[in-house]
Amino acid sequence: MEPSRWERAKYGAAMGGAVGLCIGLVFGGLSAMRNGPGRNGYVNNLAQTMMSSTAMFAFFMAIGSVIRTEEALAIDYAELDQNKGRKNIWGGAMRFKTPPVVILQQQQQQQQQQRQEN
Template sequence: MGALMGGGVGLTIGFLFGSWSILQHGAGPRGVLSTLSKTMLSSAATFSFFLAIGSVIRNDSLEAAHLQMTAPIPAIRSRAEGFQLMRARWEEERRRGSASRL
């Protein structure tokens, strides 16, 4: 989806800047159509590449956020219960660490 949107935006921007460049400096030896199409296609390729990468990054982060939001919420405990649970986990980690060193 990002590549398609980037392609559309790139073609539009390429048309605007290419037309402006042709009006300002002339078409050159290749002609108007060739110069304009080269500008439009290079702009479309650049925009579609970067927007495609951005959509992949965004999709990955949204998926991670969704997984995080759907994780079960632990029961609310008192401060003392939380402290006991924390100590029990520390002890378990210490036991696992000493067992792996042997």
């Protein structure tokens, strides 16, 4: 069973948080070594850099994970291929005669017509 969008967002946020934490540690440490502690001291400056990068990476990775969900568009391309088993002149498998998006639109129109008839 595929994870839901909410679960994918949580996984993306966790991965982004881990990456952001590491990047915040590296860049915050480099910044503290180059520029000094500033007003807040080394630890507070480093913590602020780590938390801001963690929040940013987690947010964007969560959004990216949700965008990439393909559960609504699970397509069996082998079923849609109209040129099964045929080869092109270079010996490779032939591509679609009709793009898959057009085929899906045609299938959706047929389903709508069947619903209207019933």
